[in-house]
Amino acid sequence: MAAAVFSAEKGCSVRLFEKNEKLGKKIYITGKGRCNFTNGCPPEDFLSHIVTNPRFLYSSFGKFSNRDAAAFFERAGMRIKEERGARMFPASDHASDVTRALERRMRELGVEVNLNTGVKKILYEEIRPEDRGEPIDKKKKRRFRRKDAQPAFCWKTERSSVAAR
Numbered sequence: 001m002a003a004a005v006f007s008a009e010k011g012c013s014v015r016l017f018e019k020n021e022k023l024g025k026k027i028y029i030t031g032k033g034r035c036n037f038t039n040g041c042p043p044e045d046f047l048s049h050i051v052t053n054p055r056f057l058y059s060s061f062g063k064f065s066n067r068d069a070a071a072f073f074e075r076a077g078m079r080i081k082e083e084r085g086a087r088m089f090p091a092s093d094h095a096s097d098v099t100r101a102l103e104r105r106m107r108e109l110g111v112e113v114n115l116n117t118g119v120k121k122i123l124y125e126e127i128r129p130e131d132r133g134e135p136i137d138k139k140k141k142r143r144f145r146r147k148d149a150q151p152a153f154c155w156k157t158e159r160s161s162v163a164a165r
């Protein structure tokens with residue numbers, strides 16, 4: 001859901017497939033039903049609490065920190081609170097508020113949600129520039145260079161096959 005939100009915020013047209021009958025089922029059981037969604041410690045301390053390979057997260061965390069996560073949920077209409085050890089929860093103590101905030105933001109951004117739709121396979125197919133209706137650059141002599149290709153995505157769900165570019 002977060003990936004759907006951030007892709008849509010970047011202007012992508014997004015479809016989300018969920019095999020369950022509702023979104024974020026696992027979130028309901030997190031933090032004993034309250035969802036401890038981040039920690040409010042200073043961002044510079046955060047990585048020191050990552051047990052395995054904190055360097056892997058260095059760049060991602062530089063772009064989106066624990067503070068950004070808290071600000072994101074507040075912007076999405078969720079009131080938040082901080083508890084012992086700087087653990088952060090929805091103020092309501094209901095993990096469902098996290099799901100609701102993400103769902104609300106997806107709706108605002110026009111993300112298309114397909115429930116009860118398990119993805120079986122993702123297929124990639126390279127589309128040549130001329131197949132996209134783009135002119136062939138005659139000066140380059142070669143009609144098609146692999147690096148000019150763009151992937152087309154096809155996915156196969158339990159119900160249907162879909163293709164998109």
Ligand SMILES: Cc1cc2nc3c(=O)[nH]c(=O)nc-3n(C[C@H](O)[C@H](O)[C@H](O)COP(=O)(O)OP(=O)(O)OC[C@H]3O[C@@H](n4cnc5c(N)ncnc54)[C@H](O)[C@@H]3O)c2cc1C
Nearest residue numbers: 017018019020024025026029030031035036037117118119
């Ligand atoms: C008991 C427990 C408590 C936890 N408590 C916390 C906590 O308090 N704070 C915290 O930050 N983390 C907590 N976690 C960890 C947290 O739940 C996970 O890190 C988080 O859910 C991972 O998110 P995700 O989107 O990667 O995967 P998921 O939450 O598992 O979401 C993946 C989604 O994709 C769907 N899906 C899977 N395969 C397909 C398919 N083929 N087609 C269509 N849909 C598909 C699934 O149904 C699911 O809805 C807890 C985990 C557990 C088990």
